[in-house]
Amino acid sequence: MDSILKIGNQGRCDLFLNHIVGKSPLLVTVIGNTETGKIPGISAAGANPNITDFTPAADIEYLYYEFCKCIQGVPVTPTGIPTPGIITKAIIDHLDFPHLTVIGGVNIFPSAPFISLGGNAGGDISTGSAVENPEKIFANGEILGKNLSKIANYLVIGESIAGGTTTALGVLTALGYDANNKVSSSLPENPSRLKIDIVTSGLKARNLKKGDLKEDPLNAIKYFGDPMQAAVLGIISGVSGKIPVLLAGGTQMAAVLALAQNLNPNLISNVAIGTTKWIVNDESSDILNLINQINPTVPILAANFNFGDIKYEGLRVYETGMVKEGVGAGGCAIAAIMTDPKKMTIDILQKEIEKKYEHLSL
Amino acid sequence: MDSILKIGNQGRCDLFLNHIVGKSPLLVTVIGNTETGKIPGISAAGANPNITDFTPAADIEYLYYEFCKCIQGVPVTPTGIPTPGIITKAIIDHLDFPHLTVIGGVNIFPSAPFISLGGNAGGDISTGSAVENPEKIFANGEILGKNLSKIANYLVIGESIAGGTTTALGVLTALGYDANNKVSSSLPENPSRLKIDIVTSGLKARNLKKGDLKEDPLNAIKYFGDPMQAAVLGIISGVSGKIPVLLAGGTQMAAVLALAQNLNPNLISNVAIGTTKWIVNDESSDILNLINQINPTVPILAANFNFGDIKYEGLRVYETGMVKEGVGAGGCAIAAIMTDPKKMTIDILQKEIEKKYEHLSL
Numbered sequence: 001m002d003s004i005l006k007i008g009n010q011g012r013c014d015l016f017l018n019h020i021v022g023k024s025p026l027l028v029t030v031i032g033n034t035e036t037g038k039i040p041g042i043s044a045a046g047a048n049p050n051i052t053d054f055t056p057a058a059d060i061e062y063l064y065y066e067f068c069k070c071i072q073g074v075p076v077t078p079t080g081i082p083t084p085g086i087i088t089k090a091i092i093d094h095l096d097f098p099h100l101t102v103i104g105g106v107n108i109f110p111s112a113p114f115i116s117l118g119g120n121a122g123g124d125i126s127t128g129s130a131v132e133n134p135e136k137i138f139a140n141g142e143i144l145g146k147n148l149s150k151i152a153n154y155l156v157i158g159e160s161i162a163g164g165t166t167t168a169l170g171v172l173t174a175l176g177y178d179a180n181n182k183v184s185s186s187l188p189e190n191p192s193r194l195k196i197d198i199v200t201s202g203l204k205a206r207n208l209k210k211g212d213l214k215e216d217p218l219n220a221i222k223y224f225g226d227p228m229q230a231a232v233l234g235i236i237s238g239v240s241g242k243i244p245v246l247l248a249g250g251t252q253m254a255a256v257l258a259l260a261q262n263l264n265p266n267l268i269s270n271v272a273i274g275t276t277k278w279i280v281n282d283e284s285s286d287i288l289n290l291i292n293q294i295n296p297t298v299p300i301l302a303a304n305f306n307f308g309d310i311k312y313e314g315l316r317v318y319e320t321g322m323v324k325e326g327v328g329a330g331g332c333a334i335a336a337i338m339t340d341p342k343k344m345t346i347d348i349l350q351k352e353i354e355k356k357y358e359h360l361s362l
Numbered sequence: 363m364d365s366i367l368k369i370g371n372q373g374r375c376d377l378f379l380n381h382i383v384g385k386s387p388l389l390v391t392v393i394g395n396t397e398t399g400k401i402p403g404i405s406a407a408g409a410n411p412n413i414t415d416f417t418p419a420a421d422i423e424y425l426y427y428e429f430c431k432c433i434q435g436v437p438v439t440p441t442g443i444p445t446p447g448i449i450t451k452a453i454i455d456h457l458d459f460p461h462l463t464v465i466g467g468v469n470i471f472p473s474a475p476f477i478s479l480g481g482n483a484g485g486d487i488s489t490g491s492a493v494e495n496p497e498k499i500f501a502n503g504e505i506l507g508k509n510l511s512k513i514a515n516y517l518v519i520g521e522s523i524a525g526g527t528t529t530a531l532g533v534l535t536a537l538g539y540d541a542n543n544k545v546s547s548s549l550p551e552n553p554s555r556l557k558i559d560i561v562t563s564g565l566k567a568r569n570l571k572k573g574d575l576k577e578d579p580l581n582a583i584k585y586f587g588d589p590m591q592a593a594v595l596g597i598i599s600g601v602s603g604k605i606p607v608l609l610a611g612g613t614q615m616a617a618v619l620a621l622a623q624n625l626n627p628n629l630i631s632n633v634a635i636g637t638t639k640w641i642v643n644d645e646s647s648d649i650l651n652l653i654n655q656i657n658p659t660v661p662i663l664a665a666n667f668n669f670g671d672i673k674y675e676g677l678r679v680y681e682t683g684m685v686k687e688g689v690g691a692g693g694c695a696i697a698a699i700m701t702d703p704k705k706m707t708i709d710i711l712q713k714e715i716e717k718k719y720e721h722l723s724l
Contacts, residue, residue, distance in 0.1 A: 026513050064505055098512035113502040115477050140475040143426055150460035151388050151513045 003337045003346040007280055007288055007300035016272045016299045017338060019154070019244045025335045026152035027088075027097050027248075028235065029063065029328055030159050031056035032104035032228035034122035034130070036170075037163025041194055044077040044186035044323065045162035052162035053107045053121075059085040059160040059327050060101050060110035063092065066359070069111040074360065077186065081314050081322050082360060087329035088158065090356035091336045091349055097156075102144070102235070104137060104161070105227030117141050117234065119227045125170045126198045128205030134221040134230040141234020148235070154244040156274065156335050157235060158328020159252055161228045165285075166195045168255035170224030173199050175262050176211030177293050183251040184285035188321045192284065199224065217259040225255075232256045236267050245271045246301075248331020250279035250324065254290040261295050272299040274331030277306075278324040303333035304346055312357045365699045365708040369642055369650055369662035378634045378661045379700060381516070381606045387697045388514035389450075389459050389610075390597065391425065391690055392521050393418035394466035394590035396484035396492070398532075399525025403556055406439040406548035406685065407524035414524035415469045415483075421447040421522040421689050422463050422472035425454065428721070431473040436722065439548065443676050443684050444722060449667075449691035450520065452718035453698045453711055459518075464506070464597070466499060466523070467589030479503050479596065481589045487532045488560045490567030496583040496592040503596020510597070516606040518636065518697050519597060520690020521614060523590045527647075528557045530617035532586030535561050537624050538573030539655050545613040546647035550683045554646065561586065579621040587617075594618045598629050607633045608663070610693020612641035612686065616652040623657050634661040636693030639668075640686040665695035666708055674719050 006013035033056060036042065038049040046052035055075040058068040062085045068074055075083040092099055101112060105119035117140035123129045131137070148155060161167075165183040172179035181192045202224050203209060213220040221230050232247070233256055239245055247253035253273055260267045279287055280302045291298050307318045318324065337344045368375035395418065398404065400411040408414035417437040420430040424447045430436055437445040454461055463474060467481035479502035485491045493499070510517060523529075527545040534541035543554045564586050565571060575582040583592050594609070595618055601607055609615035615635055622629045641649055642664045653660050669680045680686065699706045 024512075096512065098509040100509060109478075111480065113477055113479050113506040115475055116471075117475050118473065144475040147460040147462060150386075150458070 002304055004334055005277060005280060005302040005304050007302060008291060009297055009299065012297050013299040013301060016244060020338050021341060022339065023153040024097060024339060025154050025156040026148060027092060027099035027156045027158060027328060027332060028102055029060060029099060030102045030104050030157060030228050030231045031060060031106055032122060032161040032226050033106045033108065034161065034163050034167065034226045035124035036122065036166050037161065039124065039198065041191050042166055043162040045075065047076055047078055055162055056106060056160040057108040057110040059083055060112055063089050063099060064112045070108055077323065081317055084323050084326035084329040086356050086360065087353050088327045088332050090352040091332040094352045095336045095339060102231055104231040115144060117231050119230065122226045125167055125224045126201040128202045128223050130167065130223055130225050131221050131227050131230055134218045137227055137230035138218060138234035141231045142238035145235035145238020149239045149242040152243060154246065155239065156246045156248050156328060156331045157232055158248040158331060159228050160327050161226055164226060164228065164252040166198055167224065167226035167229065168252045169195050170199045170202060171220040171229060171255050172258055173210050174213040174220040174224045175217065175258050176214045177258055177290065179290060182286040182290050184279055184282050184324060186323050186326065190284035214262060217263045220259065229256050229259060233259045233263065236260050236271060240267060241270045246274040246331045246335065247271060248274045248328035250275045251285055251287050251290060254287055254294065257298060258294045268295060268298060272301055274301045274334045276325045276330035277302050277304050278318055278321065282321065282324065301334050303330045305350065310350065310354055315353065315357055365666055366696055367639060367642060367664040367666050369664060370653060371659055371661065374659050375661040375663060378606060382700050383703060384701065385515040386459060386701060387516050387518040388510060389454060389461035389518045389520060389690060389694060390464055391422060391461060392464045392466050392519060392590050392593045393422060393468055394484060394523040394588050395468045395470065396523065396525050396529065396588045397486035398484065398528050399523065401486065401560065403553050404528055405524040407437065409438050409440055417524055418468060418522040419470040419472040421445055422474055425451050425461060426474045432470060439685065443679055446685050446688035446691040448718050448722065449715050450689045450694050452714040453694040456714045457698045457701060464593055466593040477506060479593050481592065484588045487529055487586045488563040490564045490585050492529065492585055492587050493583050493589050493592055496580045499589055499592035500580060500596035503593045504600035507597035507600020511601045511604040514605060516608065517601065518608045518610050518690060518693045519594055520610040520693060521590050522689050523588055526588060526590065526614040528560055529586065529588040529591065530614045531557050532561045532564060533582045533591060533617050534620055535572050536575040536582040536586045537579065537620050538576045539620055539652065541652060544648040544652050546641055546644050546686060548685050548688065552646035576624060579625045582621065591618050591621060595621045598622050598633060602629060603632045608636040608693045608697065609633060610636045610690035612637045613647055613649050613652060616649055616656065619660060620656045630657060630660060634663055636663045636696045638687045638692035639664050639666050640680055640683065644683065644686065663696050665692045667712065672712065672716055677715065677719055
């Protein structure tokens with residue numbers, strides 16, 4: 001069994017992997033809150049819409065402390081499945097990866113050190129008002145990216161933001177990509193129709209149609225996106241190809257990639273998508289189609305997890321399409337394997353994940 | 363002329379320099395505001411006490427943009443001498459050093475990316491109330507230091523905080539060191555008597571005497587220190603000897619060193635003080651005596667600047683004892699020289715500083 005699946009352009013996948021092999025990354029987790037994420041039925045990133053604001057902060061706390069401070073237990077889906085941050089935590093502990101937290105814009109801050117880019121939490125994109133000051137978040141992200149590119153071998157950029165695939169659909173549509181029914185979901189039943197309705201309503205509120213912001217990615221974020229996107233876009237721009245960047249996420253990161261492509265295609269010459277098998281195999285979304293529309297030369301790498309034999313139900317359900325990805329889980333697994341591809345296998349990581357789950361206090 | 367002066371234990375100075383030679387550092391600038399810094403006559407870090415809150419944020423903005431956003435021009439002393447941040451900026455631009463900003467606790471935030479450690483601005487130590495939550499700042503600083511130690515070759519930690527030598531006297535006294543008339547000043551006439559009165563008043567307010575907090579450095583900060591100290595102490599603790607740390611500052615950094623020594627002497631095994639000739643030659647303070655009291659094995663390195671022949675009066679006055687140090691100026695010069703000691707001399711850096719001054723819009 002291959003530990004990493006290479007989707008799309010094989011040569012470009014190999015080239016990217018060659019750039020990172022034997023190296024340790026810096027994990028940068030970018031978090032955000034939006035009103036979009038609280039629309040009922042849109043996100044599984046929290047037991048109910050009212051507490052989704054706490055999920056990103058709680059994920060960060062879990063990554064640092066192995067327990068959360070701002071909530072009891074750990075973030076769970078409405079049916080009680082714990083955060084994919086467990087996967088990330090197991091991996092970064094095992095490999096001793098450094099990690100930093102960046103705030104795109106939140107209502108709830110983690111009890112941990114964090115990097116502020118001057119952004120605020122986002123609105124509800126069905127109103128056509130999403131991010132107050134994407135230019136500022138972008139500019140600060142750019143400074144950060146520039147400085148991190150001088151100290152890190154490469155970046156793995158993860159995210160935690162509820163409703164992130166809906167805002168992904170928002171910006172992808174505004175940029176002119178055909179993304180309906182192509183963005184994924186943390187829910188087993190992708191609420192694709194609801195997402196389309198939300199984006200349609202937002203476009204209407206702004207009197208815009210699909211593709212109208214093709215040349216204006218920052219306004220696409222302002223109206224239909226989220227603060228995480230502005231932050232990651234800024235970081236990518238600051239890195240500007242100087243070190244590899246693995247965007248650790250599914251179709252949310254495809255949206256960021258689209259923003260970068262439309263801002264300046266040169267920015268993504270050394271950028272790849274790093275996600276999970278569950279995202280690339282998902283029948284209710286289509287990340288490969290999205291990347292092919294955006295820029296078919298971008299490598300899509302997927303951690304080839306198989307949770308079928310794991311002891312714990314809360315992990316086995318990933319095989320049924322629950323959760324799928326988040327908090328940089330897939331990208332971290334890829335980075336871990338690439339530190340030593342001959343020795344570090346997905347099986348070893350899964351044992352670590354199982355152990356981490358065992359210590360979980362729900 | 364030697365570019366770097368080695369003060370105190372020569373063997374330990376050489377050992378530290380051997381650890382950093384040929385390497386680039388990560389500059390971490392830690393900023394803070396306190397009510398102590400606004401006591402009239404205590405600080406030259408601002409044209410008048412009312413605007414000292416803006417000085418640290420303005421220094422950070424200057425380091426990133428070469429101009430300030432939160433004030434017009436750049437920070438100046440009451441007699442119009444511009445910030446030592448000019449020295450730092452000239453050096454980090456010339457050497458392309460990465461730099462990150464950490465907030466100890468401020469009232470005015472820079473328009474730039476910054477790392478929050480959850481701290482607030484400090485009080486007036488003459489009341490015996492200085493820092494609300496030093497434990498929290500320390501704990502977050504520790505996480506940050508731990509993570510930075512995995513990506514940086516070594517750290518140069520600078521500071522910008524008005525009144526920092528008064529809070530240095532505060533904690534040094536609480537820890538039992540004999541620091542009266544030994545902490546330096548950005549003013550040409552060191553207000554040593556005023557500083558002693560402030561600290562005496564603070565001790566009285568807490569019903570404590572010199573040395574009573576010898577074994578309790580975090581409470582020394584809480585009552586008589588500042589948020590910058592808590593942040594730097596936390597970072598040092600997180601780094602915990604894994605990479606070298608150059609504390610870039612004068613007697614303010616001696617106070618941080620004392621806090622670390624009293625918290626756990628193992629923390630400072632790979633820590634040095636990096637400052638300027640103007641600090642070590644200052645007749646109104648005595649950094650060598652302080653370090654000898656704290657731990658005589660700690661290397662004191664000083665950038666051997668000579669601004670006597672520089673075109674601009676605003677820099678020549680450093681030779682008369684104005685400003686002396688700040689914003690990591692001395693430590694950055696040492697780090698710059700150590701990237702390539704055969705080629706990079708203090709003269710080359712002074713030419714860069716002169717050029718930077720030329721572009722200044724006051």
